[in-house]
Amino acid sequence: MTTYANSKNKKTLGFDLPLTTVDIVIFAVVNEQLSVLLIKRNSDANEPYPDQWALPGGFINVAIDKSLQDCALRKLSEKTGLNNAYLEQLGSWGNSSRDPRGWSSTHAYFSLIAADVTGTIQSGANAVDVKWANVVGDKLKDTLAFDHNQIVCAAIERLRNKVEYTSLPAFLVSKEFTLSELQKTYEIVLGRKLDKSAFRTRILSAKLVEEVPRYRAGSNRPAQLYTLKSLLDPVIFQRTFKPLSSNSK
Amino acid sequence: MTTYANSKNKKTLGFDLPLTTVDIVIFAVVNEQLSVLLIKRNSDANEPYPDQWALPGGFINVAIDKSLQDCALRKLSEKTGLNNAYLEQLGSWGNSSRDPRGWSSTHAYFSLIAADVTGTIQSGANAVDVKWANVVGDKLKDTLAFDHNQIVCAAIERLRNKVEYTSLPAFLVSKEFTLSELQKTYEIVLGRKLDKSAFRTRILSAKLVEEVPRYRAGSNRPAQLYTLKSLLDPVIFQRTFKPLSSNSK
């Protein structure tokens, strides 16, 4: 049973509390497309949006979650089995109408999952209730529960923005990767081609990757494999990929 | 009296809800220093942190606040009388220990106030309970209630970061300003000098300001006055003020 640690506040404070949840937009590159992990809500007609696709997330459990971040990590771990994925706070959404049960606010996070572990996620207990939905244009095609479409759009926008000047896509490739694979990932997220020479100069001079003594073989010249130097923080570049002059006009 | 719209959820959901608040870090340049507006908490010993300085903010009123943003705007208006200041979501902080009353989460915003209206704020009803605290280094000297020092530090970091590549300081100057005044504001926020020539080129080519047919007089050549073209959105520059090479060493 859950505890009622705050029950007395109802009286003490003399007013109502909003519902509070945590939701996570989990990104990965699946089949060469930027994708978001969705969970199907259960069929209980007493709950809002039965059988609809939604972001992984749910109520904070004040008995076991020490903090918002802990709650997000718990939900990430429950759905993906991962404990060390990139996780960043995205923002919060709260109003009187987003949840039919009452005034509700959610703390949204976004996470980036390496390409080589995405396959293991769907093979969980109830595989039919989990799917990777492709990002098409700047949104998902599915209609999600609550205001989750809006949250996903904000996450896509944040991701695309940051990819212009950070090394975030390095969290979306496999543990070992070639520079071409990393460039391909940047291109998938951004939705446009990048110049090979400029890309390599930027990545190598930022010193965020490290050669490993192995090569990716193929029907061509083998490519040097790299790993990330730091698994924790993204690198911030001092210029965007796109200079002002080609933006304006 | 406040309503109890969510009362039934207590039973339906079968678990406890965290306390939910909204807090705002209100920045302005006062006496040539970056400053944050603080409110003194009341003396009621039944409430946490009596008589301590804290960020303006408080509980969401589910009866009158339609959304988090509305709640932030209401609190901003209550404390400053302003309805059109720059307001941006900063992030959320939530854990079991930040509020002695129980598991609590706050949605933090930050706001930028024009220099020419900061004077009117302290002359409100209870002036002694309001003050502008200078930012010294990367924090405030005061010890604030709850985890508000932490929130202020995050706000300072966010502001400084964005000032490197956006026009945010344009919201901190008076309605009409000279380029030198705007540059001075950038320098105050960043805590370092900028080159005049490069600064002017950047601001003018971004086309975010507009000449007005007036000049700022002084014991020297009069300076052209400008206004912001758009009062809403900051401009994003494609390069930071500081290039990589001078960072890396």
Next chain:
DNA sequence: AAAATAGTGTCTCTTAGACACTATTCC
């Protein structure tokens, strides 16, 4: 004329992008 600040011009350096070129593997 001196003081003071406004505003401009010149030069260098860094780095993105375009694009052509060389390198190394499999077939």
Next chain:
DNA sequence: GGAATAGTGTCTAAGAGACACTATTTT
């Protein structure tokens, strides 16, 4: 050798910083 991808070099253009220069006001 041909196909394919890896990886490099060269040139140009944009924009930041350093810094010297000119401009226009008050005193």
